Amino acid sequence: MTKRIIIVGGGYVGVQLAKALDGKAEVTLIEPRSHFVHAPAMIRSVVDPQVLDQGLIPYDDLLKNGQVMRARAKSINAAGVTLEDGTEVLGDYIVVATGSDNAMPFKPATDSIKAFRADSARINAMLEAAQSVAIVGAGAVGTELAGEIAHFMPDKKVTLISSEPSLFPTMPSKLGTALQGKLNDAGVTTIFGARAENLESLTEPYAGELQLSNGDRIAADLIFPAIGSRAVSSILETLPGITKGAANRVKTDPWLRPSDLPNVFAAGDVAEAGDAMTIVAVSRQTPWLEKMLTSLIDGKKVEDVAKYKPWDKAPFLVPLGPQKGNSYLVLFTAGDKITRLMKGKDLFVTKYRKMLNRT
Ligand SMILES: Cc1cc2nc3c(=O)[nH]c(=O)nc-3n(C[C@H](O)[C@H](O)[C@H](O)COP(=O)(O)OP(=O)(O)OC[C@H]3O[C@@H](n4cnc5c(N)ncnc54)[C@H](O)[C@@H]3O)c2cc1C
Structure with missing residues (x-):
């Protein structure tokens, strides 16, 4: 039986797993x-x-057989x-990939894409009107945002604030040093080792004044958490x-199972499987899940399948707008040209539109 x-x-x-298994099993996403x-x-x-x-892609054309x-x-x-309306959906295997939340406008605050479009437009108008912008947090999102604003809106005064001692301190120092140099050259002020002590919102941008742990006060027309x-x-x-890990993630066993239930799997941002919360991690986990679930469909047991091995060193690409950036590609650190070609120019939009069968 299927x-x-x-x-x-x-x-x-x-999306990637449903598409890969569509036809091999009865898939419900x-x-x-x-x-x-x-x-x-x-x-x-x-x-x-x-x-x-371009980056909001309808699900309508994703699956040919499944739903x-x-x-x-x-x-x-x-x-x-069990769905919120009480409907029961029955299955032989369940994969939980509920991901993560982030502040607006990086991820939607609700399930409504219409509301997300309205929120994005509102924040874009606030940014257009702002003269000064402060970004609190210099992970990939904060750093890329600083680079995008510096490229597209060079008149804005941008300050990037990090509680870390430098940019990406766990990566080879060449990466952070090169990115910081490019941001500073583009007019971005970078502040390290300082925590914002009075962030008024963790979920959306606002106008205000930041009190930093180093004693500085920074007023900005728009503060992005x-x-x-x-x-x-x-x-x-x-x-x-179930055991919880960092950032609300759930720990998994070596076959990406988060609980005592042998037929329930978890992957991506929700699962602490030894990888970072990245698409790069998903690109390794999903083919493994596809292979493992195909083996189960063929009658094998989970334990017969080789364990999932997380990335040892994962690639990390940081564009600063469409032209510049740096990337850690495990064997070497790349500069503007490779970062532009691999990510900055298109941001993988073409790849994911194709995955959802949209052009
Ligand atoms: C602004 C931004 C930029 C990023 N850029 C990069 C990058 O360039 N490279 C990179 O490697 N990583 C990047 N990341 C990280 C990357 O987006 C995540 O690692 C990735 O989204 C994780 O994929 P996922 O499938 O686990 O979950 P998500 O993409 O978060 O998707 C989870 C889905 O589950 C749905 N869901 C949640 N709860 C339920 C429920 N109860 N029932 C049904 N559905 C539910 C949600 O609606 C959502 O569609 C970025 C993150 C952000 C915020």
Whole structure:
């Protein structure tokens, strides 16, 4: 009998896995939003609203055989998934890929894409009117945002604030040094080793004055909180044997199982499997999941499949607008040209539109 696979969450894991298994099994992808949200494009959308349309991709054409169910999962058990309206969806295997939340306008605040478009337009108008911008948090999102504003809106006074001693201190120092030099050359002020002590919102930009732990006060027409993602793990929390890790993630065993239920798997940002919360991590986990689930469909047991091995050193690409940037590509650190060609120019928009069968 054809196996039924339920995937909860239509982010990077959900879309890629559903497409890969469509036809091999009866696939149901449960996702409350009408459109896939392509995260890297959301940063440039802040300065160029046209990019938003390209980065919001409808799910309508994703699957040929299976279905995308427009719904929010409320709970799961070994037999399947219960939706918020009480409907039970039955399955043989369940993959939870509910991802993570981030501040607006980097990720939507609700399931409504219409509301997200309105929020993005509002924040874009606030940015247009602002003369000074402060970005709190210099991870990839904060750093890229500083680069995008410096490139597209060079008249704005941009300050990037980090509690870390330097940019990307866990990566080879060449990467952070090169990126900092380019940001400073573009007019961005960088402040390290200072924590914002009075952030008024963790979820959306606002106008105000920051009190920093080094004693500085920074007034800005727009303050963007960019302090990282937090996993959306509530539907896993009631399962037996769950252990929470950092950033609300749920720990998995070497076969990406988060609980004592042998047929429930978790991947992507929600799963602490030894990888960072990145699309790069998903690009390694999803082919493994596809292979493992195909083996189960063929009658093998989970333990017969080789364990998942997380990235030892993962590549990391940081564009500063469409022209500049630096990338850690494991064997070497690349500069503007390679970063532009690999990411900065297109931000993988073409790749993900193709994945969702849109041009
Ligand atoms: C602005 C930004 C830029 C980024 N850029 C990069 C980059 O350039 N490179 C990189 O490697 N990483 C990048 N990342 C990280 C990357 O976006 C995440 O690692 C990635 O989105 C994780 O994919 P996922 O499938 O685990 O979850 P997500 O993409 O977060 O998707 C989760 C999905 O689950 C759905 N969902 C949640 N709860 C439920 C529920 N109860 N029922 C049904 N569905 C549910 C959500 O609606 C969502 O569609 C970026 C992140 C941000 C915020």
